[in-house]
């Protein structure tokens with residue numbers, strides 16, 4: 001430190017002038033709106049900057065800065081500065097549908113160079129590919145999701161979870177557990193066994209695979225490298241890259257094991273497709289692993305939270321479940337359908353609306369200039385479908401902050417039609433989530449099992465007493481964290 005001061009003091013003043021100019025240029029460069037985007041309404045930059053620097057979570061930033069700005073001006077899309085990049089956020093579901101329906105005009109943007117997440121996911125998979133490549137991946141994945149919904153698996157995993165929430169050896173009826181963590185383990189086992197064809201046994205054991213994955217995701221999210229992905233080339237993180245490559249290798253081994261020992265899982269089906277190379281299958285495996293568990297876990301945690309804070313809604317859902325399924329019968333595809341359990345389904349839809357697991361999707365970038373609403377969008381501009389904002393639009397929902405499942409039970413009114421189109425947790429258009437049905441069954445299955453086994457509430461000292469709090473996520477995931485819940489076994 002003193003060495004540095006000594007050197008700095010001795011520098012000639014021309015050096016300081018140069019350094020000053022460079023810093024001024026960098027500041028000017030990062031904060032100046034490029035001329036081709038200046039016609040767009042733009043959220044004030046300094047509150048955004050402070051929000052990023054203070055580590056504010058995405059959903060709070062959207063509610064506090066982006067939505068109020070757009071509402072005041074009646075704008076359906078706004079320009080948002082995000083750590084040195086300018087992006088257009090689409091906040092109106094009609095404009096978003098226009099973009100989502102046309103994937104030729106609005107392909108997914110190539111990810112920024114260097115960001116380790118893209119090295120992890122790989123390039124040739126259903127999530128990032130465009131055009132004919134995407135069509136090939138999508139066909140294979142959609143065929144796989146055409147397999148019967150594994151309701152029996154969800155049911156037996158729920159029973160595994162009971163044994164962790166209230167161990168049979170424990171004399172007590174009441175147990176407080178970190179449900180956000182258990183939900184992640186449940187969702188991982190669900191996607192592991194049915195989609196990837198590998199039993200992580202994550203509910204009952206501490207899976208090494210999972211620990212490595214969580215560690216890598218934590219390192220990928222290092223704020224310094226997120227702000228400046230090009231640093232990855234200048235100061236490469238060899239150790240992280242090695243760990244990542246070795247995990248990707250493990251996916252390759254799972255794939256090989258699957259070839260030798262086929263099952264009735266989706267991966268076995270995908271392996272039979274002659275058009276898929278091993279590398280493509282591996283990349284899709286990583287995507288399914290990532291896309292398939294945090295999202296579902298977030299949805300489940302949110303649901304359990306809102307049922308805990310609304311005991312009358314929890315009781316109404318339980319009453320429906322007991323009426324339809326009775327106290328002990330294992331659920332089936334029929335008894336678990338949305339029409340069979342309309343009230344529980346409405347609760348799940350409301351949870352996915354109010355705390356949307358994927359708050360916004362991978363940016364699209366139009367190849368040619370296009371018009372969206374009243375604005376011209378130049379080619380190569382990042383367009384983000386801000387699902388969270390659509391789910392919190394006052395004029396669509398009336399009371400967006402309230403957890404009110406009944407809004408999904410309204411029929412035949414103009415509001416009901418709007419609600420149907422503006423509920424988009426799985427996005428819309430051809431690139432919407434291929435696992436939508438799978439995920440909704442998974443949510444209903446666990447909810448049914450929990451409602452019959454327990455009653456639950458928030459413990460007195462919960463950090464969520466004054467509203468649900470989400471973890472910080474650089475990848476637009478909105479997931480509750482440290483959600484401790486007190487489960488009390490029901491008397492049969």
Ligand code: HEM
Pocket residue numbers: 126127128138141191195287288291292293295296299357358361362425426427430431432433434435436438439
């Ligand atoms: C509640 C749970 C879930 C939610 C809210 C959700 C939401 C979404 C959304 C919003 C997209 C569009 C992303 C984009 O275009 O950038 C998407 C895509 C995708 N999701 Fe899900 N998802 C869920 C569960 C799952 C599960 C369980 C799986 C797999 C096991 C899965 C696999 C995928 C895949 C492969 C894509 C890419 C589709 C494509 O680009 O064609 N998702 N999901």
Ligand SMILES: *[C@@H]1O[C@H](CO)[C@@H](O)[C@H](O)[C@H]1NC(C)=O
Pocket residue numbers: 067070071074075076077091092093094393394395396
């Ligand atoms: C909210 O929804 C209405 C109806 O679709 C739309 O006109 C308005 O632009 C939306 N608000 C925002 C901020 O997108």
Ligand SMILES: *[C@@H]1O[C@H](CO)[C@@H](O)[C@H](O)[C@H]1NC(C)=O
Pocket residue numbers: 379380
């Ligand atoms: C858009 O970006 C691509 C790749 O960065 C580039 O090749 C192309 O020339 C750009 N198009 C326009 C119109 O700027």
